[in-house]
Amino acid sequence: MTSPFAAFVIEPNALFTSLICLATAFVLGVAIGLERQWRQRSAGLRTNVLVAVGAAAFVDLGLRSAGAEGSVRVISYVVSGIGFLGAGVIMKDGTQVRGLNTAATLWASAAVGAFAGARLPAEAALVTLFVLAGNTLLRPLVEFVDRRPMRPGETEALYRVHVTVPAEQVAFARDLLFDELERHHYPIREIETLAQGKDSVELAAVLVPSRANEADLDAIVDHLARHDEVISATWTVSTTS
Numbered sequence: 547m548t549s550p551f552a553a554f555v556i557e558p559n560a561l562f563t564s565l566i567c568l569a570t571a572f573v574l575g576v577a578i579g580l581e582r583q584w585r586q587r588s589a590g591l592r593t594n595v596l597v598a599v600g601a602a603a604f605v606d607l608g609l610r611s612a613g614a615e616g617s618v619r620v621i622s623y624v625v626s627g628i629g630f631l632g633a634g635v636i637m638k639d640g641t642q643v644r645g646l647n648t649a650a651t652l653w654a655s656a657a658v659g660a661f662a663g664a665r666l667p668a669e670a671a672l673v674t675l676f677v678l679a680g681n682t683l684l685r686p687l688v689e690f691v692d693r694r695p696m697r698p699g700e701t702e703a704l705y706r707v708h709v710t711v712p713a714e715q716v717a718f719a720r721d722l723l724f725d726e727l728e729r730h731h732y733p734i735r736e737i738e739t740l741a742q743g744k745d746s747v748e749l750a751a752v753l754v755p756s757r758a759n760e761a762d763l764d765a766i767v768d769h770l771a772r773h774d775e776v777i778s779a780t781w782t783v784s785t786t787s
Contacts, residue, residue: 560610563606563665564606564610566667567602567606567662567663567665567667568599568602568603568606568662570602570662570667570670570671571598571599571601571602571603571658571659571662571663571670572595572598572599574598574658574662574670574671574674575594575595575596575597575598575599575655575658575659576591576594576595577674577678578594578598578651578654578655578658578674578677578678578681579591579592579593579594579595579655581678581681581682582594582648582651582681587647587648587651588635588645588648589635589648589649589651589652593652594651594652594655597628597631597652597655597656597659598655598656598658598659598662599659600656600659601624601628601655601656601657601658601659601660601662601663602659602660602662602663603659603663604620604623604624604663605617605620605621605624605659605660605662605663605664606663606664607620608620608621609663609664609665617663617664621660621664624656624659624660625656625660628652628653628656629653631652632648632649632650632652632653633649635648635649635652636648636649647681651677651681654673654677655677657673658670658673658674658677661673703783703784704752704753704783704784705752705753705758705763705781705782705783706738706750706751706752706753706781706782706783706784707723707727707750707751707753707763707766707767707770707779707780707781708740708748708749708750708767708778708779708780708781708782709722709723709748709749709770709776709778709779710741710746710747710748710749710776710777710778710779711746711747711749711775711776711777712745712746712747712775712777713742713743713744713745713746713747715747715775716747716749718775719747719749719775719776720737720749722770722773722775722776723737723749723751723770724751726766726769726770727751727753727766730762730765730766732753732754732758732762732766733753733754734751734752734753734754735752735753735754736751736752737749737750737751737752738750738751738752746777750782758783763781764781766781767779767780767781
């Protein structure tokens with residue numbers, strides 16, 4: 547009579563290889579996750595370790611069960627599947643999108659695990675070094691760029707011309723914005739109502755062009771502010787998403 551456990555054969559060499567793969571993914575996942583945990587990110591030490599180890603386990607399983615072809619199929623599934631996990635940490639807060647760096651780090655942790663599971667520990671370590679460099683060494687450069695005042699001529703930007711008028715003059719303000727901006731050859735994408743109270747309403751005309759001349763916008767708002775019906779006029783610029 548054949549034992550039901552006959553199919554469960556432990557191969558010491560294969561088991562040791564899997565141990566090395568998973569241990570490599572674990573150690574490198576710790577290196578990435580520790581930096582994330584230190585900065586108090588939502589996906590910290592445990593999450594990055596589990597992503598790396600999980601990717602390594604799946605790739606190792608594919609390699610052992612179906613060879614190189616099986617590992618390639620598993621890697622393609624890991625690449626697409628980790629995207630769903632990354633999407634869970636991305637949040638939209640008003641006009642700001644948060645969590646993109648965390649999602650990208652998780653994706654990179656999966657790549658580290660995939661290299662480890664494919665028996666390429668040196669490459670896995672190399673990817674880890676680049677991930678850590680991206681999250682640490684580039685921070686001063688990012689902070690330097692963010693501290694620079696934004697100049698409209700240097701970036702793709704979203705321009706708005708604002709007017710505040712009495713509540714009963716909203717229709718007049720819309721026509722005034724259209725006429726004034728059309729006269730200076732700045733087409734309008736839309737007019738937003740930013741604030742509405744009992745006595746006044748603030749409108750903002752969103753311009754179609756991604757670049758505009760500051761002198762033109764200054765002249766436009768100066769001319770708008772001269773109308774008796776306009777309480778205030780100004781323009782703003784913000785980066786596009």
